[in-house]
Amino acid sequence: MVHAGDPRRVARALARLDAVHIAGYLDNFEPHEQDLVFQALPAERRPHVLAAMRYEVAADLIGRRAPEEAAGLLGDLQEDDAADILGRVDEARLREILAHYDVEDAHALEELMAYGERTAGGIMSPDVFSIHHDVTIAEATRMVQTADDLPQHVHYLYVVDEHDRLVGVIGLRQLVRSKPDMPIHAVMTTELVSVTAETDQEKVAELASRYDLVGIPVVDDQRRLLGVVTIDDILDVVREEATEDILKMAGAGQMLVETRNFSASFRARMPWLLAAAAGGLLVAASLQGFEGALQAVPALALFMPVVAGMGGNVGTQSSTIVVRGLAVGYVETNRLGRLVLREVALGASLGALYGVGIAVAAPFLGATSSDPVHLGAVITLGMMGSMMIAAAVGTSVPLLMNRLNIDPAVATGPFVTTSVDILGLLFYFWLATVLLGISG
Amino acid sequence: MVHAGDPRRVARALARLDAVHIAGYLDNFEPHEQDLVFQALPAERRPHVLAAMRYEVAADLIGRRAPEEAAGLLGDLQEDDAADILGRVDEARLREILAHYDVEDAHALEELMAYGERTAGGIMSPDVFSIHHDVTIAEATRMVQTADDLPQHVHYLYVVDEHDRLVGVIGLRQLVRSKPDMPIHAVMTTELVSVTAETDQEKVAELASRYDLVGIPVVDDQRRLLGVVTIDDILDVVREEATEDILKMAGAGQMLVETRNFSASFRARMPWLLAAAAGGLLVAASLQGFEGALQAVPALALFMPVVAGMGGNVGTQSSTIVVRGLAVGYVETNRLGRLVLREVALGASLGALYGVGIAVAAPFLGATSSDPVHLGAVITLGMMGSMMIAAAVGTSVPLLMNRLNIDPAVATGPFVTTSVDILGLLFYFWLATVLLGISG
Numbered sequence: 001m002v003h004a005g006d007p008r009r010v011a012r013a014l015a016r017l018d019a020v021h022i023a024g025y026l027d028n029f030e031p032h033e034q035d036l037v038f039q040a041l042p043a044e045r046r047p048h049v050l051a052a053m054r055y056e057v058a059a060d061l062i063g064r065r066a067p068e069e070a071a072g073l074l075g076d077l078q079e080d081d082a083a084d085i086l087g088r089v090d091e092a093r094l095r096e097i098l099a100h101y102d103v104e105d106a107h108a109l110e111e112l113m114a115y116g117e118r119t120a121g122g123i124m125s126p127d128v129f130s131i132h133h134d135v136t137i138a139e140a141t142r143m144v145q146t147a148d149d150l151p152q153h154v155h156y157l158y159v160v161d162e163h164d165r166l167v168g169v170i171g172l173r174q175l176v177r178s179k180p181d182m183p184i185h186a187v188m189t190t191e192l193v194s195v196t197a198e199t200d201q202e203k204v205a206e207l208a209s210r211y212d213l214v215g216i217p218v219v220d221d222q223r224r225l226l227g228v229v230t231i232d233d234i235l236d237v238v239r240e241e242a243t244e245d246i247l248k249m250a251g252a253g254q255m256l257v258e259t260r261n262f263s264a265s266f267r268a269r270m271p272w273l274l275a276a277a278a279g280g281l282l283v284a285a286s287l288q289g290f291e292g293a294l295q296a297v298p299a300l301a302l303f304m305p306v307v308a309g310m311g312g313n314v315g316t317q318s319s320t321i322v323v324r325g326l327a328v329g330y331v332e333t334n335r336l337g338r339l340v341l342r343e344v345a346l347g348a349s350l351g352a353l354y355g356v357g358i359a360v361a362a363p364f365l366g367a368t369s370s371d372p373v374h375l376g377a378v379i380t381l382g383m384m385g386s387m388m389i390a391a392a393v394g395t396s397v398p399l400l401m402n403r404l405n406i407d408p409a410v411a412t413g414p415f416v417t418t419s420v421d422i423l424g425l426l427f428y429f430w431l432a433t434v435l436l437g438i439s440g
Numbered sequence: 441m442v443h444a445g446d447p448r449r450v451a452r453a454l455a456r457l458d459a460v461h462i463a464g465y466l467d468n469f470e471p472h473e474q475d476l477v478f479q480a481l482p483a484e485r486r487p488h489v490l491a492a493m494r495y496e497v498a499a500d501l502i503g504r505r506a507p508e509e510a511a512g513l514l515g516d517l518q519e520d521d522a523a524d525i526l527g528r529v530d531e532a533r534l535r536e537i538l539a540h541y542d543v544e545d546a547h548a549l550e551e552l553m554a555y556g557e558r559t560a561g562g563i564m565s566p567d568v569f570s571i572h573h574d575v576t577i578a579e580a581t582r583m584v585q586t587a588d589d590l591p592q593h594v595h596y597l598y599v600v601d602e603h604d605r606l607v608g609v610i611g612l613r614q615l616v617r618s619k620p621d622m623p624i625h626a627v628m629t630t631e632l633v634s635v636t637a638e639t640d641q642e643k644v645a646e647l648a649s650r651y652d653l654v655g656i657p658v659v660d661d662q663r664r665l666l667g668v669v670t671i672d673d674i675l676d677v678v679r680e681e682a683t684e685d686i687l688k689m690a691g692a693g694q695m696l697v698e699t700r701n702f703s704a705s706f707r708a709r710m711p712w713l714l715a716a717a718a719g720g721l722l723v724a725a726s727l728q729g730f731e732g733a734l735q736a737v738p739a740l741a742l743f744m745p746v747v748a749g750m751g752g753n754v755g756t757q758s759s760t761i762v763v764r765g766l767a768v769g770y771v772e773t774n775r776l777g778r779l780v781l782r783e784v785a786l787g788a789s790l791g792a793l794y795g796v797g798i799a800v801a802a803p804f805l806g807a808t809s810s811d812p813v814h815l816g817a818v819i820t821l822g823m824m825g826s827m828m829i830a831a832a833v834g835t836s837v838p839l840l841m842n843r844l845n846i847d848p849a850v851a852t853g854p855f856v857t858t859s860v861d862i863l864g865l866l867f868y869f870w871l872a873t874v875l876l877g878i879s880g
Contacts, residue, residue: 020650052650145617155595155612155654172595172612177585209679210460210492212672214595214654231671232652238675239649242682243764249686250760251753265786269757270793276753277794280746281801287742294738298731301741305727305748305861306720312752313691313716313854317709320690324683346705353710354717361721414753421745 010040019045023052026061034061047076050085059088067093071100078151080125080233083112120204121197123237124218124227127151130158131184133167138180144172151228155214158225159188165223166194194219197226204229205237245327248409249320251275272414279418286422290429296438303362303379304425310354311386311424312417318343318394319412326402327409336403340395347391351384358383371436378432385431386424393419450480459485463492466501474501487516490525499528507533511540518591520565520673523552560644561637563677564658564667567591570598571624573607578620584612591668595654598665599628605663606634634659637666644669645677685767688849689760691715712854719858726862730869736878740869743819746798747868751826751860754790758783758834759852766842767849776843780835787831791824798823811876818872825871826864833859 014022014037022041026034026049038061041049050058050073062070062085074082074097086094086109098106108126115121129151131140140157144150157175159168168188170178178187193207194217208216214231251272294301322339359376394416398408432438454462454477462481466474466489478501481489490498490513502510502525514522514537526534526549538546548566555561569591571580580597584590597615599608608628610618618627633647634657644656654671691712734741762779799816834856838848872878 024650141616144613150613150617172616173584173590176581176612176616177590205675209672209675210464214671231654231675232649235645235649235671235675235678238678239682239768242679242686243768246682246686246689246760246764250689250756262782262786265782266789269754269786270790272757273750273753273790273794276749277746277798280743280749281798283745283749284742284802287745291738291742294741295735298734298738298741301734301738301744302724302727302731303720304741304744305723305865306717308745308748309716309720309723309857309861310713312857313713314709316690316853317712320686324686328679328683342702342705346702346709349706350710350713354713358717358721362724413756417749417752421749425745 007040014041019048020052022049027054027057047073051077051081055084055088058085063089063093067096068100070097078125079127083109087113115197118201120195120199120218120229123201123233124229126227128158128225128228130160130225133159133161133185135184137178137182140184141175158217159184160225166217166219166225201237202241205234208234245409249323249413251414275414276418279421283421286426293429293432293438297436300432306358307382307386307428308421308424310383311390311420314347314387315390315394315416315420316413318391319398319416322395322398323408323412336399340392343391343395344388347387348384351387355380355383374435378435382428382431385427389423390420447480454480459488460492462489467494467497487513491517491521495524495528498525503529503533507536508540510537518565519567523549527553555637558641560635560639560658560669563641563673564669566667568598568665568668570600570665573599573601573625575624577618577622580624581615598657599624600665606657606659606665641677642681645674648674685849689763689853691854715854716858719861723862726866727869733869733873733878737876740872744865747822747826748861748864750794750823751830751864752857754787754827755830755834755856755860756853758831759838759856762835762838763848763852776839780832783831783835784828787827788824791827795820795823814875818875822868822871825867829863830860
């Protein structure tokens with residue numbers, strides 16, 4: 001329908017869809033299709049659709065509108081959403097758009113954009129409803145009733161003292177159920193979880209999840225209220241961080257880049273292959289001494305892929321379990337030695353099981369050797385060794401990275417498989433020279 | 441401290457920690473340590489700690505208490521949490537515990553446990569506050585004020601008609617701000633998102649995230665209200681599903697099993713290695729025809745790991761991007777062919793880049809060959825081929841699985857690396873026989 005480009009049919013179709021669905025389509029459309037659909041939307045629906053789109057795509061779309069129109073559209077969004085989109089618009093365009101804001105609003109937006117993208121400040125909404133601790137329940141209720149700038153997702157009221165410092169919180173439900181003449185400070189909860197603007201967004205999500213909160217207040221070093229991180233943003237963070245960890249572990253970049261953009265994909269993925277390529281060269285160099293053995297028993301080469309592959313698989317299992325376990329707090333970081341030993345024992349058992357199976361099957365597949373028993377032993381012990389090395393590397397590398405405060409998810413996958421290729425195959429060939437009595 | 445086993449010191453330490461922290465420690469303790477700490481807790485704190493623990497660990501702990509005490513502890517939890525824990529207690533123990541409930545409560549719990557674990561029914565709370573649509577705002581407010589069984593996390597009131605059918609929703613904030621004499625049906629929101637008890641939990645999480653909701657009502661086929669899924673459970677679902685996807689992709693099981701339990705780990709990981717082992721045997725069998733080539737040019741074996749490894753890495757990148765993209769809705773499933781072509785082109789470009797690099801470096805590493813130029817060509821083209829195959833397999837396998845309604849995350853990793861090992865290395869050796877003029 002969009003391809004046909006009939007604006008009236010597009011408009012009729014849009015009237016039947018909600019903003020979230022339209023945004024979902026726009027996220028996957030080509031730029032000219034996005035513009036056509038956006039144009040066909042009634043003006044009052046545009047901000048809703050924009051707010052529901054992915055920030056990167058919304059920023060591109062906004063960048064293609066006239067600066068004045070862009071400023072108008074963004075002005076109808078919540079401030080934190082507007083800042084998230086504007087933060088992804090290029091610098092020159094950003095200046096042009098901000099020029100259409102009044103000075104104070106532009107300043108507020110710039111302040112929001114100044115916070116680190118992955119911090120509480122970067123995801124918080126500065127619209128937060130706070131009340132003085134001496135106010136009564138009846139007065140507070142009246143304020144909620146008459147406020148015309150009440151933020152969209154209010155579930156808690158934050159209570160501040162005369163220095164604007166956060167001293168407590170009261171839920172709407174508590175407000176409704178308390179006696180009208182009580183002062184707020186007598187009914188509010190004073191044990192509350194708060195974060196600073198610099199707190200990592202992952203930490204904020206963890207707190208919300210552990211304490212079952214739908215909003216977490218953000219305070220400065222004087223405990224003055226700066227804003228609130230709401231649960232809808234926290235949900236996005238949890239998804240985003242999971243995606244990031246998955247991609248990093250696979251060495252596939254840090255975020256899902258536009259799948260349409262070839263050169264962006266190329267740039268995101270190229271560097272991660274460097275480890276594997278350098279590792280591959282190292283493997284070739286280190287196995288070189290065994291050319292003689294290969295010439296004597298070429299069947300050795302046939303089992304290189306399974307020795308390296310099984311090791312790589314076990315290493316990936318170990319490192320994945322450790323990396324994800326660290327992310328969700330399942331790993332006892334104080335018991336490193338025990339964990340590594342346990343994984344190595346697992347690698348040895350799994351290696352023995354599969355190694356014997358493959359060694360027994362080998363002759364039937366026609367792997368020729370003058371000495372099938374010793375070749376079988378080389379395969380079995382080689383697989384066990386490779387899988388033990390893999391388990392040790394896969395477990396200890398992310399644990400050590402975590403201790404050194406390096407993100408354990410970064411390229412764990414390629415690193416583990418490459419080091420297993422080198423160490424596992426070296427061990428395999430060393431075994432071959434010893435057990436088959438051939439010189440390297 | 442727990443090791444020393446001094447109950448008084450443990451009790452003093454516990455007094456300084458909140459329930460969530462204590463639960464976090466308990467999750468990682470040995471059973472006898474858990475019992476010791478739990479015993480040292482004041483009785484009124486025990487349900488809070490229990491509710492914050494991981495369900496599996498809480499179920500084990502509950503299973504070790506006397507049935508009567510267990511029933512008492514669980515009676516203080518929210519019904520959905522109690523059902524989640526009880527659902528993990530073994531059958532005989534469960535009967536003993538339920539015998540201490542009154543018949544009606546036991547029945548309600550059993551009903552909750554009967555819903556699929558990963559469905560809206562399985563994660564919903566049956567405690568939901570609903571009001572009749574003819575009630576006025578003032579009356580509804582009074583009901584909220586006086587209800588003594590108000591669920592813990594009430595942010596919305598659900599509105600039902602005379603047949604108990606869900607017809608609308610009103611937020612507490614809207615309730616506070618509306619005129620007292622208005623009937624609820626005049627101010628409620630009638631466009632509301634609801635799910636059925638059978639809806640997959642992943643779908644529920646997606647809806648909450650897209651529509652920024654802190655609760656989603658669950659209805660039966662008559663639209664009668666069964667319960668509500670609250671945001672805290674949704675947050676847990678998002679984390680759990682991400683963990684599951686990560687582990688499945690790596691072939692490391694479906695959930696993070698107790699890292700202390702050796703045999704559970706062995707059982708969870710063994711089957712996933714079967715694909716790699718079977719694949720390894722297939723590789724050995726299919727490369728067998730090239731033993732002659734290996735004897736003539738043993739240097740070919742040195743570059744097998746890098747050809748297979750680079751392919752495996754690219755394949756993992758492609759499949760990870762597609763699997764995660766499908767999970768978060770970034771992938772245009774209607775453009776399968778284009779996506780595969782693009783990934784194959786990426787594989788070819790990356791393969792050309794790294795292939796030339798490795799071929800040029802090969803002679804310096806001392807890879808001896810009577811024909812270094814042709815060996816270089818075999819390495820470069822072999823890597824390009826292997827990486828193109830990997831990109832094609834890595835992209836199309838999860839996309840096809842998705843079309844066939846099979847979870848694309850299941851063992852994509854091992855499957856992709858194994859098929860790349862086979863196809864990539866076959867291509868590499870075929871190239872060698874052609875370009876180096878040796879017979880296979």
